[in-house]
Amino acid sequence: MLGLLSAFVEELRQVGVPVSMVESIDAMNAVQHIDLADRTSLKETLRATLVKNARHEGAFDTAFEVFFAARRPHLETTDPAEPESAGRSDEAGRQGSGGGMDLDELIEALYEAMRNQDFSALRSAAQQAVDDLAGIEPGRPVGGTYYLYRTLRQLDIDALTDRLIEAMLQQEGELDELTRRLVTEEAGLRIERLREEIKEEIRRRLVEDRGHEAVARTLRQPLVEEVDLMHATRTDLRNLEQVIEPLTRKLAARLAQRRRLASRGRLDFRKTMRSSLATGGVPIDPKFRHVRPHRPELFLLCDISGSMATFARFTLQFTYAMGTQFSKQRAFVFVDAVDEVTDHLKPGIDFKDALVRITTEADVVWLDGHSDYGHALEQFSVKYGREITPRSTVIIAGDARNNYRDARERYLAEIAENCQALYWLNPEPKAYWDSGDSVMSRYARFCDEVFEVRNLRQLETFVERVATQPRRATRRRRYSSTTRESLPMTR
């Protein structure tokens, strides 16, 4: 047990869940007090002692399934060594557990189990399904997604869902739209349950085949904060949407707090003297002036061409969620032409609707709908350049892939000259900058800094940085040596 536990802790650390020494000792202490045969009890015990962040629970669940999956009570039927005893004939009488069913019978069994919410029947039918349909090939180093897909396809899961909904609607009696909606959702959950059962069963087989450490390795997934924004899958996007709101809330709270702490300014001599009258002229309690916090004005320019869309979307959403941190925000989007979308993003709007409107209404295509940074910058500089003041912070989000067109850096230089700070966010890994049609370094020399922002964590760090940047008293030096050194000048 001790060895298994430490391997489990090691796996958690591998996927990025921070588990300290003390916590793993706690876990080992805790398991001595519980009934180890009770899997739920073990799971909750380990969870309470090892995982201290709700965001990491998904990673924990996966690791737990892999490490503690091997011994399950329903295995009797697949074990050939077991004698044909009374246990077997009992089993055969039960719905969906005996072997030798053909596909139609199997589907029927699954359907009945879901309709009656008989979860133990569902489990054994799911095992049967994996036996018959998954076609697991021993030794292949895979995570099992394909086996899951193959099993579900042969079960014809869509038809099954429709049948289930139909049957559940019939049980309901009177039908209004609300009931219909609720029933559809309920059916969806039961199908989801089936999917989970099958997935778990496949994982269990994989673990039996290759051992838990090997399987865990193939299943490793980055935590949601570290998912690459440019290559996020649909599931990733859903998860990202869920964390972005709490993340911004936390960041806003942190910034507000820091501001309050930093708001104590120079000694206020008059106030101190006045209050010293109460203590007989001795200035016991010095008073300080309040510093009015500096809230930058934000100009956000996002490339929304095909490959950049996801990234632009999260950048917009993240900065807008931080609205209170900036005195004014204006948003612009471009592909090869620029359009202002500030009005689409008024406070209180629904962000999803706004995004749809932006993509359909904004006038961002000039020639052919391929990114043209040069033209977009020129247009921006001409149309809105005058509105940029030394209070403005300009942020450009894009990969600087210019499709081999004219970069026209002079317009960026103009913008840089007038604003307080100019930042560039690039969602590509640093190593790819300046490769192919990327002209990052030609723009970089005018930026105060260029950030690699590939995931939410980097985006968060960046926004925190901008919201707390100190106000510059004097004009800044352009083309300072540090800026140039931060990027290799290749052209």
Place this chain on the structure above:
Amino acid sequence: MDSVLSSPQGVADALRSVDYLADDRIAQVAFLAHTLGKPILVEGPAGVGKTELAKSLAKVTGRRLIRLQCYEGLDESRALYEWNYKKQLLRIQADQDHDWTEIEGDIFSEDFLLARPLLEAIRSTEPVVLLIDEIDRVEMETEALLLEVLSDFQVSIPELGTVSATTRPMVLLTSNNTRELSEALKRRCLFLHIAYPSPEREAEILRARVPGLADHLAQEIARVARSIRQMDLKKAPSVSETIDWAMTLLALGIDHIDREVIGDTMHVLLKYQNDIERAMKELSD
């Protein structure tokens, strides 16, 4: 009375008897907290019964509940202890002829100490339940105050020495997760994330909390609540809000939920106009 905490099942049963319906996870963690003598850090959306859990645990164990409500700017003198300096002044003035060292020893004694919740919980001769509510509201630095209490169950007072707990208090901290808590604090606690309950459990909660609510109505309410929580809302309805909703429906004498009923009473469940509009739109699709 602590005997009810000797097994997870025992915890669940005891909590049920005071109308708190704990799931496996809650029961298991409460049991562990008692067995290992560690604090529980309870996290989750507002209104899922985090504070209620502490109250219920106090009820089933027959312990006194000491509550420290956290807020921004909470400091030592409000959380731990404070010297009652007015009383100290009076004492000094009362006998001026005495020797100073004698007086000094006297005024820094327990008689002049004002115990705040943390010290009170440590000093109590009877075992207590200590609830530190909304810990995420205090600053990072203040959090450090708690570390000594949470890991060693003791408080150091420079003038008096260290006060150790004679009985081990059961400690629960709640957090609405508005900021990340420090690693040091998390390390000392068991972590319990309470999510929205499943519809079955929620229906049960409703039946326990709203007397006179019909079974089928409780189920319908729970299913509608689950459906609404899946929407993309600014603030999803909490369990306490579904309880309010159930009470409203009961008071209005409604026996079956349809769209009209939801439309009329939605404001009990959702508190933002945007959310109400969105939910109505989605429900009528």
